[in-house]
Amino acid sequence: MNKEELELANWYLVKQPIYYLNDKLVATNGKSVKSNNKHVVFYELLLRTQKTACFPAKEFNELIKTPQGNACFFKWLQLNLLNLFKKDHVIKVSINIEPSQLLADSILPFLESLSAFKQQIIIEITERLPKDTNINELMAKLAIINKQGFYILLDDVDILLEYTSIMTKLAKYVHGFKISPMLVATQCSTQIFTLISQLQKFTNYMIIGEGTSDKQHSDKYLNLGIVYQQGWYLGKEELV
Numbered sequence: 001m002n003k004e005e006l007e008l009a010n011w012y013l014v015k016q017p018i019y020y021l022n023d024k025l026v027a028t029n030g031k032s033v034k035s036n037n038k039h040v041v042f043y044e045l046l047l048r049t050q051k052t053a054c055f056p057a058k059e060f061n062e063l064i065k066t067p068q069g070n071a072c073f074f075k076w077l078q079l080n081l082l083n084l085f086k087k088d089h090v091i092k093v094s095i096n097i098e099p100s101q102l103l104a105d106s107i108l109p110f111l112e113s114l115s116a117f118k119q120q121i122i123i124e125i126t127e128r129l130p131k132d133t134n135i136n137e138l139m140a141k142l143a144i145i146n147k148q149g150f151y152i153l154l155d156d157v158d159i160l161l162e163y164t165s166i167m168t169k170l171a172k173y174v175h176g177f178k179i180s181p182m183l184v185a186t187q188c189s190t191q192i193f194t195l196i197s198q199l200q201k202f203t204n205y206m207i208i209g210e211g212t213s214d215k216q217h218s219d220k221y222l223n224l225g226i227v228y229q230q231g232w233y234l235g236k237e238e239l240v
Contacts, residue, residue: 004063005072007063008076010051011050012048012050013045013046013080014045014237014239015043015046015240016044016046016235016236016237018041018094018229019041019228019229019230020038020041021037021038021222021228022037022038038234042122043091043093044093044094044124045093045094047096064098064100064101064104067104070101070104081093081114081117090120092120092122093121094122094153095122095123096126096155097124097125099129100128102141102145111123111145111148111150115149118149122150122153123145123151123153124152124153125153125170126156127155127156129166138170139170139173142170142173143173146174151175152173152176153176154171154177154178156178156180171205175206176206176208177207177208178210179209179226181209181210181212207226208229209229210229211231212230212231213233214233218231
């Protein structure tokens, strides 16, 4: 084994559900109450290491710095996805891809190898956008991936809003947005509604609220019209 393969041997995947919450009013015993129905829309796959049971941030960032490291990671991820789809023929999952990885030569062969499962895979682009990123090249890659038929999400889009013009350019190629839990925790209602109104300009986009830690957090999202949610209050991580 080379050093990349040795590192990858310690890694594994967990899945966390993303729910659709139906809080519509229904008639029960002559009274109108919230239905509180929910169902899983898809699962986000999250990377973990056996050393800490957490995301191996330092090791992961070191690995994807090089073309060889990216290729090794995509090969590892491909095998894990194929094994998952072999066990579960209908599961739908999102996989996190860094903007820098989108610019790697190995991304398109990786996705091409999984084209048979494109209806089950969501490409989740993380918020870690280096300032020196070639946006035109990134848009070109997103356009290709979109044309291939993969569903694309932008993660933690409220953090990306400081790059409003960039986000607007990327949004034409994506199908949904995720909002970080920091939004509800740190921003006033006016600022939150401003963000939501900006996102709603992109009609028919799924908006997902992350970090739903308790009922109060979930209700805040629901009051904003965010019915797609993810967090430990709704569903914890499970081994893949």
